[in-house]
Amino acid sequence: MSPIVRTPVQAPSNAAYAAARQLSDGQAKPLGALGDLESLAAWVAACQGVCPPRQLDDVRVVVFAGDHGVAADQVSAYPAAITVAMVYGIAGGHAGVSALAAANGVRVSVYDLGVAADFPDLPAEVSRFKVRASSGPIQLTDALSIEEVEQALAAGDQIAAEQIADGAQLLIAGDLGIGNTTISAALIAASLGLSASAVTGRGTGIDDGTLAHKTALIDAALARAGQRVADPVQRLAALGAADFAAAVGFISGAARRGVPVLVDGAIAAAEALVAEDYAPGTKAWLWAGHRSTEPGQALALDRLGLRPLVDLSMRLGEGSGAVVAVPIVRAAVAALTGIAQLADLT
Numbered sequence: 001m002s003p004i005v006r007t008p009v010q011a012p013s014n015a016a017y018a019a020a021r022q023l024s025d026g027q028a029k030p031l032g033a034l035g036d037l038e039s040l041a042a043w044v045a046a047c048q049g050v051c052p053p054r055q056l057d058d059v060r061v062v063v064f065a066g067d068h069g070v071a072a073d074q075v076s077a078y079p080a081a082i083t084v085a086m087v088y089g090i091a092g093g094h095a096g097v098s099a100l101a102a103a104n105g106v107r108v109s110v111y112d113l114g115v116a117a118d119f120p121d122l123p124a125e126v127s128r129f130k131v132r133a134s135s136g137p138i139q140l141t142d143a144l145s146i147e148e149v150e151q152a153l154a155a156g157d158q159i160a161a162e163q164i165a166d167g168a169q170l171l172i173a174g175d176l177g178i179g180n181t182t183i184s185a186a187l188i189a190a191s192l193g194l195s196a197s198a199v200t201g202r203g204t205g206i207d208d209g210t211l212a213h214k215t216a217l218i219d220a221a222l223a224r225a226g227q228r229v230a231d232p233v234q235r236l237a238a239l240g241a242a243d244f245a246a247a248v249g250f251i252s253g254a255a256r257r258g259v260p261v262l263v264d265g266a267i268a269a270a271e272a273l274v275a276e277d278y279a280p281g282t283k284a285w286l287w288a289g290h291r292s293t294e295p296g297q298a299l300a301l302d303r304l305g306l307r308p309l310v311d312l313s314m315r316l317g318e319g320s321g322a323v324v325a326v327p328i329v330r331a332a333v334a335a336l337t338g339i340a341q342l343a344d345l346t
Contacts, residue, residue: 009255009281012046019051020336027339034335036307037328040287041336044329047260047285048169052337058167059262059326060107061097061319062159062250063090063174066114066243069137070221071179075214077204080134080178084117087176090318091122097174097318104326108319110176111159113152114242129155131242138186138221144237144245152242153233153278156249164259170329171254172289173247174319175267178204181294184270186218186239188296190229191273192303196222199296201266203315232277240274247271251286252279260285262329263306264322265315266294273300287329289322290314 020042025031032038045053065087071080089095090110093102101108112119112127116134119126131152135143144152163171181203188199196218202211222229225238236245247268252275254261263272263286276283288306291298293315301308309325 007256009252009279009285010258011281011284012043013049014046016049016051017042017046020045020053023051024336026341026343028342028345029339037332037335040329041332043287044260044333045336047258049258053333054169055333055337056170056330059105059170059172060109060163060168061101061172061174061323062163063097063108063110063176063318064156064243064247064250065110065112065176066241067116067134067177068179068183068241069135069143070139070182070217072137073139073217074210075182075203075206075217076178077206077210078178080116083115083177087112087115087119087126088122090176091126095318096316097320097323100320100323104323106323106326111246113155113246115177129159129246131155135241138183138239139217139224142238143183143241146233146237148242149233149236149240149245152245153249156246157253159246160250160253160257164254164257168259170260170262170326171250172262172264172319172322173250173268173271174264175243175247175317177241177243180243180267180317182214182218183239183241183244184267184294185296186221187235187244187270187274188266188300189218189222190225190235190239191270191277192299194299195219199299201294201296203294232274235274244271248275248278251275252282255279255282255285260287262287262289262322262325264289264319265292265317266297266300267317268319268322269297269300269304272304276304289325292321
C-alpha cells in the first residue's frame with residue numbers, strides 16, 4: 001500500500017456556491033423560504049464545482065470495524081463479541097444501516113481494520129486492510145504504534161480513492177465496535193482540550209455507575225497520553241484505534257479528492273476533528289447528518305462549524321444517522337434544480 005501524499009485540501013468552489021445562492025434567490029418562492037436547504041444545495045454545488053449541481057445518485061457508506069482494548073474494562077452494556085456478529089450482519093445486508101440504506105438508495109460496505117477475530121468465511125475484501133486484532137487499552141497503554149496508525153490512515157485514504165474512482169458522489173464513514181464511544185470521547189476531549197466529564201456519554205445505554213467508571217478511564221487515558229495529543233498522528237496512536245485512524249484517512253482523503261462527506265454521530269465527529277487537524281481544510285467538505293445523544297458530538301460539531309440535518313435521538317452508529325439525512329440532501333439539490341425562476345413565470 002502506498003503512503004498517503006499529504007497534498008493540501010483545496011476549498012470548495014466559492015464561485016459555484018455564489019452562483020447557487022443567486023439561482024436560489026431568483027426562484028419562484030419567497031427569498032430564503034427553503035431555509036437551510038438553500039445553504040445545503042449551495043454547499044453541494046460548491047463541492048462539485050458546478051451550478052446547478054448534479055443530483056447525488058451514488059451515495060456510499062463505508063463501515064470501519066474494530067475492537068478496542070478498553071472494552072475489557074466494562075465500559076459498555078454489551079460484550080465485545082457483538083462486534084463480530086455485527087460485521088456478519090452488515091456483510092450479509094441485514095444490519096440496521098443495511099435496512100436504512102436500502103430504503104434510501106445508499107450502498108454499504110464494511111472493512112475489518114481491527115476486530116479481535118478473523119473472517120475467513122467472508123469475502124476477502126472485508127479484511128483486505130486489517131491492521132491488527134483489537135487495540136491496546138488506552139487507559140494503560142497506547143492503542144496503536146505510529147506505524148500502525150500510518151498503515152490505517154493509508155488504508156482509509158485508499159478506500160476513499162477507490163470509492164470515488166468507482167463513482168461515489170457523497171461518502172459516509174460508518175463505525176462498528178464495542179467500546180468505540182469511549183475512544184471517541186477520549187479523542188474529542190484531547191482534540192478540544194476538555195475533561196472526560198464534558199464529553200462522555202452513555203454509549204450503548206450504560207447505568208450511572210458504569211458511566212462514572214468510563215469517565216474515570218478516559219481521564220486516566222488523557223493523563224497517560226499527555227502532550228503528545230497535540231499531534232493528530234500521536235493522538236490516534238495514544239487514544240485511537242485502527243478503525244478510527246482508517247476513517248480519518250477516509251474523510252481527509254475524500255476531501256482532498258473533492259468529494260463531500262456526511263458526518264454521522266459521535267464517532268464520526270471525533271474522526272472529523274482529527275481529520276481537520278491532520279489535513280487542514282477538510283471541514284469545508286463536511287456536513288453533519290444527525291445529532292447524536294453523546295455530549296461530545298455537539299462539542300465536536302461546534303468546533304467544526306457544523307449543524308446536523310436531523311435530530312431523532314439516534315445512537316445506533318454504523319453511519320445510520322447520516323443515511324437517514326441523505327434524502328434531505330437530495331431534496332435540497334432537487335429544489336435548486338427543479339424550481340422555476342420567478343422571472344420566467346411573470
